[in-house]
Amino acid sequence: MQLRMTNQREIILRELRQSGRHLTADELYDLVKKIMPRISLATVYRNLEILSEAGIIGKLEISGRQKRFDYDPEEHDHIYCVVCHRVDNFELDRHGINIDTLPQVPGYTVTGCRLELLGICPECRKQQGQ
Amino acid sequence: MQLRMTNQREIILRELRQSGRHLTADELYDLVKKIMPRISLATVYRNLEILSEAGIIGKLEISGRQKRFDYDPEEHDHIYCVVCHRVDNFELDRHGINIDTLPQVPGYTVTGCRLELLGICPECRKQQGQ
DNA sequence: CTCCGTGCAAACGATTTGCACTATG
């Protein structure tokens, strides 16, 4: 099963990267529709799934209702705005936390660790007058 | 807006606590139905929402998955089975990670930090012959 | 020319909501 580089796939990928953000499928759909008005939401979903499967983009499973997709497929941590649900990447020195130093949980085989910061993003701080 | 302790609310809370697990609304619905057959799923949803709002139970939100509710409202970390999606609590010495030592993210006000372990739970390990 | 990808609409699973009725405090 080889990947074909279709017009819609190319634009979806380009718009996600250009946004520099962590978009939901429908946010990206809105962006892409401006360029390719007849594209369907199902195509956006299918391509995001395929691209993340292929390791070209990242898929975020963090707090919130909708999935978000990350232009950067590399391993890194996220900060999540508790007000507007926006997500940003950040690099963290994990203070010595890694697979080898993770605590053992009785009965479990520990395979990984997600660290997620919560906070208030610049825009929301401004609106709250902080 | 005061809370009334209705029969259904009491049973929902009791069953969640007795389970000692992190149940989804419909898992809990199945349990509660055995005791109170005419209860509706909507009531379970409404009560779980209200109880977590009130800080009596905890709510777990992982994007793209069903919400799970935690009998324990206290701050703690979770380990999550990547095979069956079961969740357990665990206490972690956070290796010095806390609000004061969290890295600053430019523009953000950092308010918290979630650490989530991924792993394979005892049951799934058995089934996989590990 | 082969299939992977597309658009569309319908299906789906999880959750929420409007409404008339019930029962707690």
Added chain:
DNA sequence: CATAGTGCAAATCGTTTGCACGGAG
């Protein structure tokens, strides 16, 4: 007795899928 909570059904939200057609390799 005021009004929070309930059961039911329908609505909604995010996402997936079946199908016939279109286009990349």
